[in-house]
């Protein structure tokens with residue numbers, strides 16, 4: 001019950017991404033069993049967006065930050081929350097952002113998602129510069145081109161599951177879609193997140209994990225340039241969290257979605273293609289896709305700066 005592609009999409013993807021059966025195909029199969037049936041044909045850790053049927057055709061990176069600074073307050077009370085972030089995230093990539101409390105993670109996510117404007121620097125989403133936009137333009141951009149998944153799910157309780165998933169499409173306008181096409185899209189996404197037939201329920205009739213799956217379906221419904229996730233598993237138990245992370249992973253692998261996720265949890269970050277570590281408003285370290293233990297060790301080194309960093313063994317791979 002993962003993010004299932006239909007057969008034609010799967011065939012297209014296989015033809016374009018090529019090389020089914022490569023080493024690494026099994027690597028994603030462990031995510032809560034959601035992906036075992038997908039026949040993933042891409043290379044783990046590499047953005048495969050040109051092959052993805054749902055990826056936007058624009059060749060611009062999903063996210064580009066240049067010299068982004070964000071400060072709060074003035075004079076001696078100035079807080080430098082971001083002190084010069086440079087970052088390019090390709091489409092079809094899954095990035096985790098970690099760092100100690102106060103390191104700037106939320107500020108980074110808000111600036112990258114157009115929820116806040118940097119004091120200096122440039123933010124481009126899908127090639128569009130957002131730093132000069134007014135509030136109406138930013139609202140329109142967020143509705144039509146971004147998806148959000150929050151720790152608290154943020155579903156509207158009075159709407160059904162299907163209506164919640166359809167909401168971003170309604171807010172973004174019909175864009176040539178008929179109501180039937182929109183409903184079909186919602187039904188497809190609900191099936192992909194394992195909630196087939198639950199479109200008529202209210203959020204309160206679902207478990208926390210199911211509600212977060214609805215939120216993921218909702219975040220994907222407009223085929224956004226980027227899905228921003230802020231502690232998406234913070235309110236879930238470990239098993240349910242693993243399922244939800246498997247869905248985000250699957251959205252990247254099978255739909256070509258781009259996910260940027262802030263998390264405190266090394267086990268969550270282990271699902272990402274890369275982990276960025278923030279400290280004191282700067283990206284101070286990066287890891288490619290790594291096991292939770294390696295990510296946790298890097299975090300421990302970050303939060304204990306007074307101690308010398310653990311030596312890295314040149315011969316560790318031997």
Ligand SMILES: Nc1ncnc2c1ncn2[C@@H]1O[C@H](COP(=O)(O)OP(=O)(O)OP(=O)(O)O)[C@@H](O)[C@H]1O
Pocket residue numbers: 072073079080081099100101102103104105106107108
């Ligand atoms: N609205 C604000 N006004 C003043 N200072 C702020 C504001 N928002 C954040 N800050 C400061 O900016 C810095 C970065 O905050 P931010 O919320 O981005 O950290 P974080 O990494 O998300 O922390 P946490 O893990 O605790 O959520 C902190 O020093 C914080 O106190």
Ligand SMILES: [Mg+2]
Pocket residue numbers: 105106107
């Ligand atoms: Mg925060």
